[in-house]
Amino acid sequence: MNTKTAQIKNTLVNILSKYALPLLLGAVVMNIIFKTYLVDNVRLYTFGYVVYECLLFALFEWLKPKKVLRGLVYTALMVAVLFLGFQLLRAGFEHSGKSFINWFYVNRQEIGQIDEYFYFLFVGLGFFIISVLYYFTIVRYRSFGTMLVVLFPFFIYGKRADSMDTLDITIMLTVFIALMVHSRLVSDESKHDLVINGSYVAASAVFVTLVGALAMLMPTSSKTSYLEKNSNFFDVNIKSSGTYDNLSDESSPRFGADATGEILFNFTTTSDEQVIYLRRQSFDLFRNEKWVTDDSFYDFDIDKNVHLYGDNEVNSPSYVYSIAKSLADKDYTKDLGVDRSQFPDDLFSEKAVMNQFSDSFAPSYIPAPLMITPGENNVYIKTTHSEVYRPYDTAGNKLGISFEYIPETENERQAAANLDMTENQFKLLLSYGLTNGDVTSNQALNIYKIYALYTDVSAYDDKGGKMEALAKSITENCKNDYEKAQALVDYFEQNGYVYDNEYEPDDESIAYFLFTSKRGNCTNYATSMTLMARILGLPARYVEGFAAYEKNERGEFVVRDSHAHAFVEVFITGIGWMTFDPTVPGYQRDYSANGTNFDVSTFVSYFSRIVLFIGVAFVLVVFVFLNRIIEVFFRLSLKFRDNGDKVIRLYRRVVRLLTIASNEKLSGYTPEMIREYLVKRRGVELGGLIDFFEKTCFGGYVPDEAEWKMVYAEYKAQWKKLTKREKTTLELDKNM
Structure with missing residues (x-):
């Protein structure tokens, strides 16, 4: 290797050794x-x-010796980044109408991708991270400063209720550990003389890989921190009303859901229902593969603000049915061919009482069934969506409330199945009521709006009309709204669909789920049914909440974060809103007494970590003891040779070890030159081996067993010295 090539090599090695790990960590x-x-x-x-x-590292290095200029340039750069950042923030808000704080904290699938905000993050946060890494790894080594960079992903993912991939965490922490060790040696204030060679790289790689494998193997703590128990700890109130700030404008992610199994709250009920659907909130329109709320859906001709739930409002349990029944009782249905006997007197007469309680769960909303009536605790309903909420408990942030609701019974479902009334017949019935003063214009208008708004699929592109064709084929033999809704529910279970909460397809469109994968979680099933119902002209809304089915030893319902569920509410003509759950069996997980369950995916994940650890440990052992392993196999191979061949092979082995240790070509050396080399360069005497090699190789002599044992013992005594690596000329020059 000539001098110029060596200089280039040394320059590249120095650049890589100084900058590679900080750049990699960033x-x-x-x-x-x-x-x-x-x-x-x-x-x-x-x-x-x-x-x-x-580019920034190169600029910082160029500025480093220029003490006055570097401060001015860095300040100018920072001002430029801030100016550009403010422009991007303003453009992002004007483009999306959503604040940066909301975008920064809310899961991407819920709020969407806003390019301007992302570019602000790229430029602004990127500039900060690069500056921190350069200063605390190149200029002045401080592990705490570097750790600040590593904490950013944990903070962001934690606040957005998202989970980092185990491999990503392992790689990040592995690089961080490597950087901590390496930067102490190469930073500008370091006093160490570091030789970057193959041994250093290999040893460092094995060390950090082993640490990374151990990090993956370590089990997660069973104890939860305060932040884990209270996910609202860092909540920023970005809305004017503090009573409705825990609900989202967009639906939850359809894929990649994560839950811990933590108990949120308990409740008791006087109803004998096996599964109770507690609604959290409903959504209006399906846009860009997610559900969103729309202010136009709130524009009903009743009080638009927070108000006490009453019997004359559009979401009252008996609102629609009471109107239809009252008109049927006046024989208005006779001209429509609808028998008034289809409207039983006691349909909504059964009531149940629900008591909810928790030591920690304190949302502004109240998870509640659809048909709730006001109790003594000032339970409030938001118009149109009938989301339930109340002011915070004055005694503290604990959920403790009682209310009445009307459970969906078999009588209601049977009445809905038997009611032979179309949308046009119902609207005509309302017009009779309007004409005769039995129905107010507001009452009729509110029902008309439900049909107009909750059948809207204008924001969804049904390419080729495939979803419409499927919906019509499923319901072609159905006689009324209820049968159509139930047919949509039954379709999924009867056609090979699978519930899989861990599945994350390459194509996240609802069409891919419905026609190709047929695999997904409740959000996919509820979305598909809601869209198909709307296409058929059935008013429907997508709802997120909880499916309560687990009971403890005291007979109380237990609601966990893993019980979060999406379902569908369909407006049945003449009856009102009813709940339907199209998700196929499989989502009701069986928890043991201690609140955990056996999760195959968790077991596989943990087992894979064990396998990885064993693999890394094996590689570590092989790497550290490679020379010894090779030596063992060499010595074993000698047992199958005669003494003459053993001596020749042993001599060649010595030359081979010297060549590796010195990185010099010694194959052309004579035995006498090897003898001299051993004494002068290694301080090793192997006279017996060399003498017997010459006799055997050139004289045909075959040593006896005693002579062989003497030669072999001499070799074994000096083996470590033979394998000890000598410094190369470049390394010797560097240390001078």
Whole structure:
């Protein structure tokens, strides 16, 4: 190797040794952050960020010796980044109508991708991270400063209720550990003389890989922190009303859901229902593969503000049915061919009492069944969606409330199945009531709006009309609204659909789920049914809440975060809103007495970590003891040779070990030159082996057993000295 080539090599080695790990850590951290904000092109943006890092690092290095100029340039850069950041923030708000805080904290699938906010993160947060990494790894080594960078993904993912991939965490922490060790040796204030060679790289790689494997193997603590118990600890109230700030404008992610099995609250009920659907909130329109709320759906001709739930409002349990029955009792249905006997007197007469209680769960909303009536605790309902909430408990942030509700009984379902009335007949019935003063214009208008608004699928592109064709084929033999809704529910279970909460397809469209994968969680089933019902002209809304089915030893219903569920509410002509659950069996998980359950995926994940640890440990053992392992196999091979061949092979082995240790070509050396080399360079005497080698190789002599044992013992005594590595000329020159 000539001098110029050696200089280039040394320069590259120095650059890589100084900058590679800081740049790698920055890229890994931002890659993890990008994954929670980007739908695609994560790798492309990560590559762009690496280029951004390299340019800034090069600029910082150029400025480092210029004491006055560097401060001015860095300040100018910071001002430019801030200016650009403010412009991006303003553009993002104007484009989306959503605040940066909301976008930053809420899961991507819920709020969508806003490019301007992402670019602000790329430029602004990226500049900060690059600056921190450069200063605390190159200029002045401080592990705490570097740790600040590593904490960013944990903070972001934790607040967004998202979970980082185990492999991503392991890679990030592994690089961080490697950087902590390495930066102490190469930072500008380091006093160590570091030789970067193959041994250093290999040893460092094995060390950090082993640490990473151990980190993956370590089981998660069974204790939960305060932040885990109270996910609202860092909540920022971005709405004007503090009583409705825990609900979202967009639906939950349809894939990649995560839950801990933590108990949120308990409740008792006087109803004998086996599964009780507690609604959290409903949504209006399906846009860009997610459900959103729309202010136009609130524009009913009744009190639009918070108000006490009453019998004359559009979401009252008896609102629609009481109107239809009262008109039927006046024989208005006779001209429509609808028998008034289809409207029984006691349909909504049964009431149940629900008592909810919890030591920690304190949402502003109250998870409640659809048909709730006001109790003594000032239970409030939001118009149209009938979401239930109340002011915070004055005694503290605990859920403790009682209310009455009307359970959906078999009598109601039977009446809905028997009611032979179409939408047009019902509207005509309302017009009779309007004409005769039995129905107010507001009452009729509110029902008309339900049919107009909750059949809206304008924001969904049914390519080729496939969903419409499927919905019509499913319901072609159904005679009324209820039968159509129930047919949609039955379709999924009868056609091979599978419940899989862990499934994350490459194509997250609802069409892919409905026609191709047929695999997903409750959000996919509820979304599919809601869209098909609307296509058929059935008013329907997508609802998120809880499916309560687990009971404890005291007979109380137990509601966990893993019981979160999406279902459908369909407006049945002449009856009103009814609950339907199209999700196929499999979501009702069986919990043991201590609140845990056997999860195959968790077991597989943990087992894979054990396998990885064993694999890394095996590689570590092989690497550390490689020379010894090779030596063992060599010595075993000698047992199958005669003494003459053993001596020749042993001599060649000595030459081979010297060649590896010195990185010099010794194959052309004579035995006498090898003898001299051993004494002068290694301080080793192997005269017996060399003498017997010459006799055997050139004289045909075959040593006896005693002579062989003497030669072999001499070799074994000096083996460690033979394997000890000598410094190369470049290394010797560098240390001088």
